[in-house]
Amino acid sequence: MMQFGVIARKFSSSASVQSAIKNVTVIGGGLMGSGIAQVSAQAGQNVTLVDVSPDVLAKAQKSIGANLGRVAKKVYKDKPQEGEKFVAEALGRIKTLTDPVAAAKSADLVVEAIVENMDVKHKLFKQLDEAAPEHTILASNTSSLSINEIASVVKRKDRFGGLHFFNPVPVMRLLEVVKGAETSEATYNAMMAWGKAVGKTCITCKDTPGFVVNRLLVPYICEAIRLYERGDASARDIDIAMKLGAGYPMGPLELADYVGLDTNKFILDGWHKKYPDQPLFKPIPLLNKLVAEGKLGVKSGEGFYKYEKK
Numbered sequence: 001m002m003q004f005g006v007i008a009r010k011f012s013s014s015a016s017v018q019s020a021i022k023n024v025t026v027i028g029g030g031l032m033g034s035g036i037a038q039v040s041a042q043a044g045q046n047v048t049l050v051d052v053s054p055d056v057l058a059k060a061q062k063s064i065g066a067n068l069g070r071v072a073k074k075v076y077k078d079k080p081q082e083g084e085k086f087v088a089e090a091l092g093r094i095k096t097l098t099d100p101v102a103a104a105k106s107a108d109l110v111v112e113a114i115v116e117n118m119d120v121k122h123k124l125f126k127q128l129d130e131a132a133p134e135h136t137i138l139a140s141n142t143s144s145l146s147i148n149e150i151a152s153v154v155k156r157k158d159r160f161g162g163l164h165f166f167n168p169v170p171v172m173r174l175l176e177v178v179k180g181a182e183t184s185e186a187t188y189n190a191m192m193a194w195g196k197a198v199g200k201t202c203i204t205c206k207d208t209p210g211f212v213v214n215r216l217l218v219p220y221i222c223e224a225i226r227l228y229e230r231g232d233a234s235a236r237d238i239d240i241a242m243k244l245g246a247g248y249p250m251g252p253l254e255l256a257d258y259v260g261l262d263t264n265k266f267i268l269d270g271w272h273k274k275y276p277d278q279p280l281f282k283p284i285p286l287l288n289k290l291v292a293e294g295k296l297g298v299k300s301g302e303g304f305y306k307y308e309k310k
């Protein structure tokens, strides 16, 4: 286990930091949920991964296995058998279920990573609040919705907060830990300790739209889409410009495809509804068109670019 510590900064897999939370339920087995399940299992947590779709769960298990394999190849470069053991043990700590109520019953922490829609999140959290044990902390990985508004439907407002991970979860080192108006100090401390235990560098943020990263990143991505929509530059040139001219690892349109154009649209629509006078949050016809056509980016095989379907 100690070997992990050495590369924890890179692979988010430090098992050396202690957390009282040992059993984590992750709801939503998509892009984010599968990554959160992976880093939790890598850190020695017992993980229950939940999705409404058994197909999504099967796909998540496959991609987690492949990504753990990437980690093992590097950590156990000269010890392939130990690498195989590491992958098998981490995978063995993840069980899958389609019923969130059953999954909440044994959880110390539930991290929700389902669709970015307030009504759907409310319905889920009401069920979780009723089913989970008294001590269980409920948290949302929302990109842009208000933690206080999500928490409005639960009784345990003191044991509710935001845990905002970044995509790809196993690689991105940041975790934004969001305090709602009624999040207790004990809950906040437990979330910070858990974030560190799963190998992340945690920052604290108030329940403000987009927290830190998305408040800066989403308007930037949207401005790039508008630039492209106006025909000011090609998609390729916009992306090259920001990679070579500003040092970003991905250009903004590549990043929009990577995050998911539906997620980008959910974020923008939500903020526009709340702040209709803010020009940065105005709807973008091109984004709406792509989403209506099912062009959601990497996950659907096409967005601003075309991708091989996984």
Ligand SMILES: C[C@H](O)CC(=O)SCCNC(=O)CCNC(=O)[C@H](O)C(C)(C)COP(=O)(O)OP(=O)(O)OC[C@H]1O[C@@H](n2cnc3c(N)ncnc32)[C@H](O)[C@@H]1OP(=O)(O)O
Pocket (backbone or CB within 6 Å): 067, 068, 070, 071, 074, 142, 143, 144, 165, 166, 167, 168, 169, 170, 171, 172, 214, 217, 249, 250, 255, 259, 263
């Ligand atoms: C909207 C939301 O609310 C918030 C968000 O999430 S906003 C989005 C935040 N994310 C970003 O900004 C991502 C920006 N992009 C990047 O940082 C990089 O392009 C990237 C890390 C995604 C890929 O990097 P790149 O060098 O092109 O690809 P690749 O070589 O495949 O991967 C880099 C390393 O990560 C590893 N890796 C990539 N994905 C992995 C995964 N899922 N699991 C484990 N390891 C992984 C690779 O093995 C590789 O390791 P190495 O350098 O030791 O060989």
Ligand SMILES: NC(=O)c1ccc[n+]([C@@H]2O[C@H](COP(=O)([O-])OP(=O)(O)OC[C@H]3O[C@@H](n4cnc5c(N)ncnc54)[C@H](O)[C@@H]3O)[C@@H](O)[C@H]2O)c1
Pocket (backbone or CB within 6 Å): 027, 028, 029, 030, 031, 032, 033, 050, 051, 052, 053, 056, 100, 112, 113, 114, 115, 116, 117, 120, 124, 141, 142, 143, 144, 164, 165, 166, 167, 258, 259, 260, 263
């Ligand atoms: N995509 C990103 O880069 C990113 C980054 C940080 C945070 N987020 C946030 O994380 C959440 C998930 O985003 P994603 O990109 O992983 O989405 P995704 O579409 O890849 O996955 C969402 C999954 O949730 C499942 N689901 C929907 N309703 C459910 C329910 N009631 N119970 C169980 N499963 C349900 C879906 O079947 C789907 O597999 C959103 O709130 C999003 O804003 C996304």
